[in-house]
Amino acid sequence: MFSGAATTNVSLRNDLTWTFGGKQQRGWYLYDLLIGKTLNTTHDPTTSDFAAALASWQRRSRTTADGILDQDTLMALVSQWQGNRLKDRSYATPDQLLTAPPSDFYDPSRADEMRQVERDTYAAYKRMIAAAISDPALKLAHTSSDQLAPAEKYFKIVSAFRSREYQENLRRKSPNAGSAGLAVNNSPHFTGRALDLYVGGSPVDTKDSNRAIQVNTPAYRWLVQNAERFGFRPYFYEPWHWEFVK
Numbered sequence: 001m002f003s004g005a006a007t008t009n010v011s012l013r014n015d016l017t018w019t020f021g022g023k024q025q026r027g028w029y030l031y032d033l034l035i036g037k038t039l040n041t042t043h044d045p046t047t048s049d050f051a052a053a054l055a056s057w058q059r060r061s062r063t064t065a066d067g068i069l070d071q072d073t074l075m076a077l078v079s080q081w082q083g084n085r086l087k088d089r090s091y092a093t094p095d096q097l098l099t100a101p102p103s104d105f106y107d108p109s110r111a112d113e114m115r116q117v118e119r120d121t122y123a124a125y126k127r128m129i130a131a132a133i134s135d136p137a138l139k140l141a142h143t144s145s146d147q148l149a150p151a152e153k154y155f156k157i158v159s160a161f162r163s164r165e166y167q168e169n170l171r172r173k174s175p176n177a178g179s180a181g182l183a184v185n186n187s188p189h190f191t192g193r194a195l196d197l198y199v200g201g202s203p204v205d206t207k208d209s210n211r212a213i214q215v216n217t218p219a220y221r222w223l224v225q226n227a228e229r230f231g232f233r234p235y236f237y238e239p240w241h242w243e244f245v246k
């Protein structure tokens with residue numbers, strides 16, 4: 001019944017033209033995992049079974065229930081994902097932040113003020129890392145006290161709390177990042193509740209070719225399936241960016 005939709009999805013998955021953050025985007029293959037999670041299906045996105053699962057999601061979200069992942073449907077998915085993100089973006093007060101040890105960081109030479117994390121977020125991160133370490137499928141290198149080993153890169157924190165001054169500097173260094181890149185006024189990193197985690201490839205590069213590497217690592221796949229249990233929600237466009245929403 002959905003074989004026609006499946007055929008259409010095969011081409012839209014690679015070729016659908018859409019816009020996000022003022023930039024033209026191509027296809028939705030980078031979001032296969034998040035889409036599967038949202039539709040609660042493990043079927044390959046090129047199959048009729050996937051199209052059937054999509055149709056039942058479409059029915060619930062009041063878009064045309066044809067099983068075709070076109071621009072309207074993708075925008076409905078994006079708006080659901082964006083709606084699940086951190087709503088309170090208040091600037092963290094000093095008492096809300098702690099300074100995490102260098103060993104939690106992708107770059108352990110980061111200065112103290114670059115290693116600040118909101119307290120509850122940090123506790124949730126450590127619980128999540130303990131779960132990841134205990135998952136044998138991930139084969140994470142770890143110490144006897146269940147910390148990530150110095151040589152392990154996956155799941156280490158690339159960036160957490162960022163001050164206004166720091167964010168402004170970043171923005172000046174990459175003026176073309178646009179709104180899909182670095183938020184100017186209300187970056188979730190101001191809250192200390194947004195963590196950029198290492199999930200492979202170049203740590204925080206939005207190029208499609210880089211994100212294609214990241215969304216296929218066991219670390220990212222694990223996060224999509226498990227992060228929510230620990231209170232973390234994804235930012236769909238940046239595989240490394242996770243927000244603690246409790």
Ligand SMILES: [Zn+2]
Pocket residue numbers: 189194195196238240241242
């Ligand atoms: Zn981030």
